[in-house]
Amino acid sequence: MNEEFLPIDDYGIIGNDDRCALIGRNGSIDWCSFPHLESPSVFAAILDTEDGGRFAVQPASEYESNHEYVDRTNVLQTTFETDDGAVTVTDCMPVREGEAPDERFQQAVYRKLEGVSGTVELDVVFEPRFDYARATTAIEIDDDGDVIATERDALGDDETDERDAEPEDEHDRDVERLYLHTDVDFDVDDATATATATIEEDETRWFCLQYGAPDYRSDDEYEKVLQGTIDYWRTWLDTCEESATDLFDFEDEWQDVLVRSALVLKLLIHDETGSIPAAPTASLPEEIGGELNWDYRYNWIRDAKFTIQALHSVGQSDEAHRYFEWFREIGHENPGEIQPLYGLHGEAEIGEETLDNLSGYRDSTPVRIGNAAATQEQLDIYGTIVQGIYETIRYENGLSEYDWESVHALAEYVCDHWDEKDKSIWEFRDLHEHFVHSKLLCWVALDRALRLAEEYDRDAPVDRWEDEREAIRNAIEDRGYDEELGSFVQFFGADEALDATALLIPLYDFLPADDERVQNTIDTLLEELTTEDGLVFRFANSPARPREPGGFLICSFWLVDALVLSDRLDEAEDLFETLVGHTSSIGLLSEMIHAETGEFLGNFPQAFSHIGLINSAIYLASASERSDQLPPEELSSGSDAPLFQRHGS
Incomplete structure (x- = not known):
């Protein structure tokens, strides 16, 4: 054959x-x-x-x-x-x-x-x-x-x-x-x-x-x-629909892709540990014939906040709780030893090797197994963990002393290290910079730690955390925004490098969605990073790689979310509908879509893409229901709490 x-x-x-x-x-x-x-x-x-x-x-x-x-x-x-x-x-x-x-x-x-x-x-x-x-x-x-x-x-x-x-x-x-x-x-x-x-x-x-x-x-x-x-x-799906009727009853024409995304997410959950791999495959290329071929069969900390949100959104609080348990334990490690990713059974020792005996998908080599990104310094992971605790305790019985110990240690670590360079969420192997997204998540770590300290009356060095939080804010606003470009940039001092992670600024409540800089950034990324088919590139004009061949689907869904928070609902819904059209004939999504040919790229099916689809549907459903009840200024306030609280309970 x-x-x-x-x-x-x-x-x-x-x-x-x-x-x-x-x-x-x-x-x-x-x-x-x-x-x-x-x-x-x-x-x-x-x-x-x-x-x-x-x-x-x-x-x-x-x-x-x-x-x-x-x-x-x-x-x-x-x-x-x-x-x-x-x-x-x-x-x-x-x-x-x-x-x-x-x-x-x-x-x-x-x-x-x-x-x-x-x-x-x-x-x-x-x-x-x-x-x-x-x-x-x-x-x-x-x-x-x-x-x-x-x-x-x-x-x-x-x-x-x-x-x-x-x-x-x-x-x-x-x-x-x-x-x-x-x-x-x-x-x-x-x-x-x-x-x-x-x-x-x-x-x-x-x-x-x-x-x-x-x-x-x-x-x-x-x-x-x-x-x-x-x-x-x-x-299993019946239990989802009983618990999250507001999601599965929203927009009949989107039912099939929402159901499929929920089923994919469940399919990828490891029953033994509750962990979720980024994808079930290894070395499917980001570019045909290229070298960017990675093993995605690992559990990334960076995905946790969005995964928890999606699991609660589809009515699976038990799965969300079990998924968070491994994540919660990692938060109690020495912060300096926490890795960006772990094995699905909790393994920390993750090497990387190439398989010279395999030709690679359509001759895309090297074929890699393992992932050397496990040893990278990625400062965003600390904010992800604190944010995950911050969201998860809403569905539990308050903040335990055990979790507070973790939050306290992580916040202290961020105070000491936020002004260092790292490898970023995109795990560049040849670029070490002050990435704006990493600073944003450091700010999130301190902001959520301060909120938790106040809400649950915990002892904390409040003055120190507030001072460092303000220092991070000033650094991002002064060094991370380019007035001439009209956008937040990829890293401090970047000449023209744009990055889709800037769309997360209103999602994490760093700035309200109606802030002029946020709207300028959205408009700039729509112009410079977004194709006519609604695909959003991860970055452009970066020293790491000037331009990728395809749009990164999770970034496209982040754009939907940012547009919803901006009260640009017609644009958000049109974009979401376009993205739904990029699913395969049986409703599956890859990591990337080629900007010109529409072919799937990267590991498949990609959990992050299906999680993005679910979460964007939640944003749209929430906005649609709330728009008749709330004034526009509250709908576009940039706060994530009403959205997450309403659909996560």
Whole structure:
């Protein structure tokens, strides 16, 4: 099977709690890691069509295909139509509604083949490639016709003993193994198993892939698991809609993308830890053929404020609480040792390496796993943590002494270090400056700490914090705003460098949205950073990179939010509608959209993009409801409290 690279938006995602798989509209699983989302891949054809490995099911003759999710679920269906008939492949990772997660049970992919009309002959290719295709794979057929793939490099001298041994630790298996249960006859050649399956109308066949150990079931049992998985997603979504009716009842034409964004966010949540990766993939490029290819399977502190807001907004306070727990614990570390990102199980030791054996998506190299940004100094993270505590305690029983200890330590650290240079939210590896966004979040850390001290009557060095907060404000206003450009700039002393993070100034209540400098900045960024299709570039004229090829979707949603706070509601709604049009055919969003071609760029699907969509919908819904009740000056006041409090409760 000689496959070309699919467009990124031709992929759908399935998953459960702690793992995901990307499936192309051609029926091929081209990205999947076991036992966890952040584990080494077993299928990576999305990064190398020849050597990465895949599990493909597709017609042997010419076909047309489309895919869609089973309504209100993360169960994906791909329908193939040929001259001889049609067949649907239904893919899911199993989940049991109402039961505690069973790791072994959920480390699986179920593929149901169902004849729709006529007779369709399907080619099946099963070629797992363990450890990002760095290991050698051995495939055998057992006496029952099931396919067993083993990482040969991990076997010792006594292969039989190794294969029969149970791993001691589910998180650190010595021998990687996949079991494919099926009634289709496979042939094996050079570590690839192939088969032909003929499906007639109303006929059903199953492929059940299990990691680690066999968990074979009857066809009836597989059907029950599939239906149980469908019920799980729908039940979860029902709880969202019951808790956040004002969101899901807002603007009927936006319902599908809001539902999909909520389901994507839930799909990415690690059940064991509550953490959320930025994306389930690694090294999908920000520019085709470029070098900006990063591993996003980590939990970034910078995303926390927006993630907490989105989870509360979709009515999932439990998920928001669990997500914040890991974040809350990090806040109690020595502030100087806090990292910008962590592993999904809390790992702090995060290296970075390149995979020279993989060609990269459309020859975009290097292919990276791990992320060296974990060791960067990013001063914005302290404000993010304090802001997260500030917002979260609204839904709890006030400010605990435990949290106040964290806030106090972080505020003190900011006082001592806010005037240093750092790498910024965009994690530039070749630019070290006084970034305006970093200073803004340092101001947020002190401002929210002071608010908490006053509201909860906590002991604090108020004079020191107020003096440093004022010093930060003066620095931002004096050195971060360029009168000639009519905008806040990327960093102090920047000649012409603009940055979309300036849109956050009214969102964090640093200045009211009707402040002339805020309005000038919005207008300048609309002119200089925004395409006709509503895509907002992260930055322009920066010493790091003058211009990127695509708009960064979270920045586009920040523009929507800033326009709402400015009482420019028609502009905000038009922009939001345009951005909704950039979702894939099944409602998914990438990190970036190419400004000219509209193609998806970056890791996919991107949690930050879907979080931005949810939060912008909340801003619009709030403004729409409040505009009939409140005077314009209050609507455009720049305070985030009415919006967040109303929809987070």
